[in-house]
Amino acid sequence: MPEGTLPPINELRRFVRVLLSRGVVLFGVIIILGTLFAAVFAPLVAPYDPDAQLLDDVLQQPNRKHLLGSDSLGRDTLSRIIFGTRITLLVGVGTVIIAASLGTVIGLIAGYFGGWAFTVIMRFTDGIMAIPFILLALVVAALLGTGVKGVMIAVSFALWPGYIRLICGQVLSVKENEYVMAARSVGVHHIGIMFRHILPNCLSPLIVQMTMMMGLAILIEASLSFLGFGIKPPSAAWGSMVYDGYKYLVMRPILSLAPGLAIMLVVFAFNMVGDGLRDALDPRLRGTL
């Protein structure tokens, strides 16, 4: 083949191949798709209504009727875990979208304009980041009251400073590129430069961060629910299921251990896919993988 006519590399196919080449990432993708399926088709997949209190079947051992047993009110654990995927995914995806969009816009402003906008925003970010995630989420959740919406805002509030830092750092290096100068010189508006020229070049670390943070968001939500500040019963949230089951640990350990295992599995899946995305999106590794 003469030089210069190499077959074009299909970027998307390369991306998918690299992403799925590691078994553990593939496992993560499957778990996430499975969770998504369970969330969408929960009423069809779950053997029982998650809130139905079957008073004859209180605190059952795992058996053929209740594969993962049932809780103190006679609710089927498996059905509650299946319906719990809805809250888990909603909180995971929702908080990350809220936190990432807010953080990205503020980070863009701080990094692009520099000067005192940078100073004020970054000092404020330092201030929020000095308070541990969980404490911040705890206070904001208490402020907004329990419920899915309140918890989502609380968790986003704990996570958004991370995005400000990330995007700001990216912008500081991207804005030194000549194409930014070129855009300025032909008179493109600041907003145009920020969103059309700088933002697309910050996307890969953002996507990786977002995937990783989904795991973290789910963990924080579960922790809040466990502490009693998150999503309150009777909603089927995994964190509060672990807490409820804790009271019956001696008799029915599965009530607490099964939903905890579900949390762990989903968080693990998001982390692994995040890892895989980082490798697949890293331009330094392009060609080697």
Next chain:
Amino acid sequence: MHAVLVILIVSLIVFLLMRLLPGDPILMYVASGDLQSFSLEQIQHLKHQLGMDRPLFVQYFDWLWNAVQGNLGKSLLHKYDVLEEIGKRLPITLYLGLIAFAIGCVIGPLLGVISAVRRGKWLDSLVTVIANLGITAPPFWLGILLIYLFSLYLGLLPVYGYTSPSVDLWKNLQQSIMPIFVLATFPIASAARQTRSSVIEVMRQDYIRTAWAKGLSERVIIIRHVLKNALMPVVTLQGMLLRNIIGGSVIVETVFVIPGMGKLVVDGMLSQDYTVVQGVILVVAVTVVVSNLVVDVLYGWLDPRIQYE
């Protein structure tokens, strides 16, 4: 200067958040006595006494000024001095947290190096899987699992509680093993992951190839050439973990019923005892900012290229 500014910002955020919280602190104060016997006038009087009828910013500066002088106010519910209570509980949290942190600092990087050096071998796979599980395990779940296994099923360890090591060292050790294990899991796992990837990255560098070519032994190359350059990101991570000691205590102290800072703040939130929560968060933020300074100094020492004005 920067640190002072950050602490000021934190104090403002905390103060405003606490004031926005639903529930009237004054009612908490009264309810702890006898709500029936208080008339509206008396409540007004009490508000005046506690200075809660003044403008918000006056209250803020008053609180801040007192805090600077070491007075974080009294618990609304139990009337104890907040700073004194923190003084009693902080050592417990730091005792468990620092032991766990130290374990993480040693074992994490060690596992990471072993795994990187034996890259692709079964040992590497084992470490990677354990590390990946370690960063995902929800601490409350891990705690419950341990309690079930070691306390209820095997009956080897006490279920929960805390005894000061100066009172009964043996009992303290028995009670601390599980909390320390839970607290150390994340530091070990994340440090192992970080060390592994940065060691692998450094091992690709030209100067490492040169070192091999010179005929140096593997031990010398790893310790003298690789580790020194690979540890920078690990130190950053450890700084983050150090800052998270008190944050991490929130869950663990609730699961194992340990009277530390985390339990204090959760109880304070549950009973809407805002002066307590406010005080704890301020103290936590100050420790975080101070540990940031320590990490910065460490940086300069590890990498002489970094200079601070």
